[in-house]
Amino acid sequence: MSSSLDGLDEGRLDALLTGATPQPFGTFAQRLPDPAEPGPGVDRVLVACRDFTGLLDAGVPMLTFLNQPPWRRFDLPTGHWPMLSAPAELARVLDKAVS
Template identity: 65%
Template structure:
C-alpha cells in the first residue's frame, strides 16, 4: 500500500480531496491532504509575501513533520509548481510524483509564463481592483471554464467551489521556481491527463512530447480539469493504478 500526499491547485484547500481520499483509504492506502499557506483551511495565514517559495516549503515541511517515507506526491494544476520544487528537496522520502492535469515546472519558470502577456495583465488588473493588490480571487465559474475544462462538474460541485474557494496569493503566480527542482532520476513519474490536456498530448505539442516517453507513465481520465470534484472515484482508481 502507498502513502499519498495530496496537494490542491489554485484557490482550493485540502477539502477538495475529501472524496478521493476516502476512496483511496478504502483501498488500503495511507492518505494525507494538505492545504497550502493562504488557501483553504489556511486562508487566514495569507500575506502579501506568500509566494511560490512559501508553498514549496509547505510541502517539504508537511512531509518531514509527519516523518513520511516512500511518498507518492500528487499535485493538481497550480500545485505542480511547488510540488516540483519540493521534489527537489525531499530526497529519498519521495517514491513517486503524480501530476494531475499538470506537468513539472523548470527552474526559473512562473505560473504567469503559462499565459500570454495580455492574459497576465488581465489578472494583474483583477488583483489590483478586487484583491487589495496582492490576492487573485477565483473567477466566476463560467469564466473559470476558459481556464480549465468544466466537464463533469455538476451544479452542486460548482457551488462547492464557489462557496469554499479562497483568493490565491498572487505572488505564487509571479515568483519563479528556484533550484533545486526535481524529481530525482530514480523517482517514478506519472501523468493523469483529463480531457483538454489529453487533447494537447494527443495533438503532439512539441513542448509536452517528453510526457509520452519513459520514464513517464500516463493515465487518461474522461473528465474536466477538477477530477477530484467531478470524478473522485475515477481519480482514486487512477491513483491506485499508478502505485500498483
C-alpha cells in the same frame, strides 16, 4: 460551461466556488531555471484530464516530454476537477499508478 468544469453538477460546482481561493500570482510568474531531476527510483506519473489530454495529443512542444518515458500517463475523461467530478475514477487511477 467550460470544459475544465466538465462533470460538475450544480451542487459540486457550488462547493468548488464556495471553497476556492485564488491561485497566487507568483505561481504564474515564477519559472525554475533548471528543474532538478528527482533522482533514481522516483516515479513520474501524470493524471491528465480532458483539457490537458488535448494539449498533449496535439504535440505541444513544451509538453512532449510528458508523453515519453519515464513518465506514465493516465487519462481521465473529465474536467480539471476530477476529485469532484469523477472521484471514484480518480481513486482507481491513483491506485493503479502506485500498484
